[in-house]
Amino acid sequence: MKPNYTLNGRYRIIRSLGEGGMANVYLARDLILDRDVSVKLLRLDLRDDPQTVKRFQREALAATELVHPNIVSVYDVGEENGMQYLVMEYVEGMDLKAYIKQHFPIPYQEVINIMEQVLSAVEVAHEHNIIHRDLKPQNILIDQHGNAKITDFGIAVALSEHTLTQTNTVLGSVHYLSPEQARGGMATKRSDIYSLGIILYELLTGTVPFKGETAVSIAIKHFQSEVPSVREFDPRIPQALENVVLKATTKRPENRYGTVQEMAEDLETSLSPRRASEPRYSPDAEDDGETKVLDKAALMAPESQAETVSEPADKSGNKKKKRPKRWWLKWVIGALGVLLVFLGIALWLGSRQSVSVPDVSGMNLSSAQQSIKGANLKVGEIQRQNSSSVKKNRVIKTNPEADESVKEDASIDIFVSSGPKMLTLDNYVGQSYTKAAAELRAQGVTVKKQNQSSSDVPTGTVMSQSLESGSKVEPKKTTITFTVSAGQKSVELADLVGRTKSDVQAYASEQSLNVSFNYQYSDEDKDTVIDQSPAAGSIVKEGTSITVTLSRGKQQMTLDQFNVSVEIPFSSKSSESSSESDSESDSSSSSSDTLTNTIQIYIRDKDHDYTTVYKQLTIAQNATVTLPFSVAAGKSGGYRILRDGQVIMSDNHVTKNSH
Template sequence: MMEPGYAVSGRYQIIRPIGEGGMANVYLAQDLILDRQVAVKVLRLDLRNDPNTVRRFKREALSTTELNHPNIVSIYDVGEENSMQYIVMEYVQGADLKKYIVEHFPIPYQRVIDIMAQILSAVQNAHDHNIIHRDLKPQNILVDEAGNVKISDFGIAIALSETAMTQTNTLLGSVHYLSPEQARGSMATKRSDIYSLGIILYELLTGMVPFEGESAVSIAIKHFQNEVPPVRNYDPRIPQALENVVLKATAKDPDERYSGVKIMAADLATSLSASRAHEPKFVPNKASDLGETKVIPALDPEGLTQTDQAEQVTEATAAKPAESNAKKAKKSKMSKKKKWWLIGIGVALLVLLGTVGAYAIQGSEVSVPDLTDMTQQNAEDVLTDKNLKVGTIQKTASNQYDSGHVIRSTPVKGLRVKSGSTVDLTVSTGQKKYRIKDYTDQVYSDVSRQLRQKGLTVKRKYQSSTTVDAGTILNQSIDAGKNVVPSKTTITLTVSSGKPTFAVRDLSDYTQQAVQDYAAEAGLMVTFSEEYSTSIQTGLVIRQSPASGTMVQAGDRLNVVLSKGPRAPAVQPSESVSETPSSSSSESESSSESSSSESEPSETSSQPSGTESSSASQATVKK
């Protein structure tokens, strides 16, 4: 165990342990050079002296660095310090798939397919590089906070396959996903990974593994003796096409499974299609011999069957009528061996009969009772009364069942099982809670839709802001990080309405200077124009746009028309005769006199008549 603060190779400073496995311990560390968090996996102390384990640890870790895939945990560095083998890899912040299933079950079918599609894509990439994982299980699959899936532990898979069978406690974590051929000690192939993928899909759909037992050996035996229970026994709503993917991937005979991960992925992708709604149930074509008991002809001490022995005796009799003394002695010795051989067979038959007898005693069948919505204690009492045993108890959140009440049982209610069989229970921990996040500076429409999908009630109130765009969340009524029950929670989000609005003032009788002062105070842009007006005094406002009372924001434009006063009357042009200067002068004088005589008749009458005649005569002569 490495202490926090220790720097592996002077570069990776340990922060804290984050996991322990059968082969290695994992620590969260800080890369002091690249300033990022990484995961450091260190080979366990008790395995560091095994040269084969160390060699394979290095070889497989280095080969995994060739895998560059978004759904595979990246390997950054491989090294050794003080005989300590370590691998530095990408740190995925989230939970493993095992924990994800517990927290999110039941998982929608489409989400199950999405998760499996990412897993299958990663395994396909590894198989393309001729790397077999050998230890695929939910504990080796990580789900980050965004829901993306990444597979880890490619680096030590081969070493684990050679050591886990001798470590019961270690194997117990992996044996639930172990292929039948691996359980029998045979070499793992790419189809062994496909079997494990089928078990993972089974768990995503049912929330549990298909086989349980008190020891790793008992579980391993079930893998090559018992058929994987149909997932539709657990949930009849699961489409047959989707169940067929599980059945084909987990076939006992490797030849009956998918020939490649890519084919399995393609089959899974269409499993919810309406065109496959009436697909028949998959049934293997070949009978697997992985768990069958066969009758083998009796062997003599030399390994020959009775038929072969008879043929050899016939040939020997024809060739030599009499046996030599040496052959008689050998035959006597062989007879003694045959006696012990028969005793061994007898003991084996007794053991077999005892086992059959034990099954016969427990052969009576009972129907699994309906335990739904019972308290856990009541369900256990009912199972005891029915001569059934309580199996594993799994806890999960439920919006339908109260805390401590049974959500479901496996096998399902009504299914007939042998007396003394175990029944697994899934018990509610209460309504599923949702962790509130920090929604400030996010778009209200997006956040409200997400929260309503989770079951929360969302209310909105507006608040103006000069700095935050309209529609953006300014504040929230529930603090980030708080866990709430969605169906019982109302959250109020304060949303920016943009810049504050106000009603435009009535500017009638305002001068241009008064309008400019108001616009500066309100933050408005103003444009002036002028028109003649007989009713509005010159320089005052005739009209405005927007009209008074209209709601506007700072920065909007205000158009104002000012009065130019009344329009001036048109000037009439005077008549004139343009002749010689003297003529003009005479006519002007004559005109003046004429006007004077018209406007002042009293004065004209008092003047001598001779003067008028003389003047008139002179004018006539000039003309």
């Protein structure tokens, strides 16, 4: 993806941060929240694999559930033009692999501090039954303050299916692979503990325990070779600290720590003087599960011993003549008995003819049963399954399957469609769009998003949904559109110079801006804009006050120009009643928890009269305003101030010398 491309109209790509086996990562700018983020895009060659896409979405949902200071946060999940993406917290710093290389040797206490942060994060994941499966220093980020943050939680599930053909990726992970994973077994929570033990080994020694030219050779060492002693590398390492490495990296999972919390508690006290004389950890003799080859001499021993036993002699000194044993006769009789049993079974089975299971897929249950019975077969269990491709109450399949050869009277199980699995939609209004969209996409629903500015609803919150809550829908055939708050609307100020006062008032009302007017003599027509602040092209938020200077026309008389400062009192009682009134007049608006007064100011002088509001503002405490007056020499001006629609202050005889 090229720099400056804006994803979903919100995330502007800045540069690439790295490429992985499953996704590419970019640094981007969130244009709404004005912050740097990391954007992870599913690789182009994997976007057409529905299983990979589904896993990407499902694991993204799992990642949003992991809220912990040592886990990289996931902010958003979405799709654009077939591109699946995750938006995550951007951690400015380096990964643990680079940190070890740059800072080794690392003080033991700092090693423990880093590991305790990592263990705390993995513990939260395990509590959610999420196994990382690919813990390694490259997936642990260290920020500029020394905080560790784990990334790629759950994504390793999908990644593991593709790394077998990508040598570099495998080599990057196999150094931390547990023996059971190296054999192709299923990863468990204790597999993560093994990887954590290897990471601790690398923090203490600066290197991994096993190296090799190929990934296979390294994997073999994980389940055949013992992890080297860290004390042989550095004798100053306390035995208690080495014991943590040894126990976490035992070959048999049952000999490792039962939980990540146990490992953290053991690590926490490993530098304690009370454990200074602790013996070296030695697990029970481990059977690595490999095939054992017996020594040839051992196999021959019984025979050789039998041959060297002396035969008893008779009284005359001659050896007794050995009587022939009849043990072979017993074996023959036994073998004949077994043969007769098998022959009887074969004859019994052969007495029943083989028939072919009829194809009843698509039939209703009654017809399917008749067809099966008509083929001299029995109807077994009737099981119901959801199916989006077979109509409700129609047969999906049988077990044994259609056209399979079975004996007469065999039982045939029938699987009947209960229709597509329906999903009951929740009310997502007020929820986080990121979480709601990820949850629905993981279940197969197509989610679309449209942004809408709002000064009341927090950014990223669902404001409305296209389908009502409680609706039962078929996920794969359903599209739901969320209207999501984009925060307070931004306005790019137009060029108001040359417009009339009425034009400016209409523009300010349309853009939800407050406007105040100043006046100056000029050669322009009266009430024509000659200046504005902020300038044209400035970006401001709704509710911002702008100042517009209007022309008085050419100066024809002497004017007294002066300012009058007025303190406007705040009234909590007035604000409460106003809030109630607003609620009654507009049932769609919710009253604010903060008490405010709406103030309207009218001025009477050469440029103003009481028919037009000079200035309107909202206050939450006493406020002082400065009112500019221009009156003919010897004349007076006036002002009138309303608070929530009621006149609270007025003076109709304002002169230059009266204030």
